[in-house]
Amino acid sequence: MIRKNERGFTLIEIMVVVVILALLAGIIIPKIVSRPEEARRAKAAIQIKEMEAALSLFKIDNGFYPSTEQGLEALVTKPASGEIPKHWKEDGYLKKAPKDPWDREYVYLSPGEHGDFDLISYGPDGEEGGEGRNADIESWNIE
Numbered sequence: 424m425i426r427k428n429e430r431g432f433t434l435i436e437i438m439v440v441v442v443i444l445a446l447l448a449g450i451i452i453p454k455i456v457s458r459p460e461e462a463r464r465a466k467a468a469i470q471i472k473e474m475e476a477a478l479s480l481f482k483i484d485n486g487f488y489p490s491t492e493q494g495l496e497a498l499v500t501k502p503a504s505g506e507i508p509k510h511w512k513e514d515g516y517l518k519k520a521p522k523d524p525w526d527r528e529y530v531y532l533s534p535g536e537h538g539d540f541d542l543i544s545y546g547p548d549g550e551e552g553g554e555g556r557n558a559d560i561e562s563w564n565i566e
Contacts, residue, residue: 438477468560471560481498493505538562543560
């Protein structure tokens with residue numbers, strides 16, 4: 424039984440709430456949507472730093488960096504071609520050669536154009552160069 428004192432929400436009250444929620448969503452959602460891309464870029468930078476550390480250990484043990492042809496796979500399995508490392512660590516230097524957050528191989532050049540080696544992720548567009556969100560993540564430009 425409905426009492427006279429009880430009342431539900433009016434259509435106008437419900438519409439006001441819906442409009443307020445829509446306005447909030449319009450402000451908040453664009454900020455949240457841009458965060459996954461920032462996270463992927465940060466992950467790529469972290470992975471590059473980890474590979475730099477593994478490459479340094481490889482050089483300490485063997486006196487040279489893997490060649491471009493041997494690639495980052497030389498950190499996982501002992502190279503069978505090119506200059507063969509004499510003191511390669513039995514467990515390797517990485518469990519596996521990581522792919523960048525966009526599921527592509529990192530570019531590894533040794534010797535590099537910017538140092539002993541260069542590590543590059545071409546970012547979300549997968550193409551060399553780019554600006555803003557499509558900018559490459561490069562080992563020599565990571566802070």
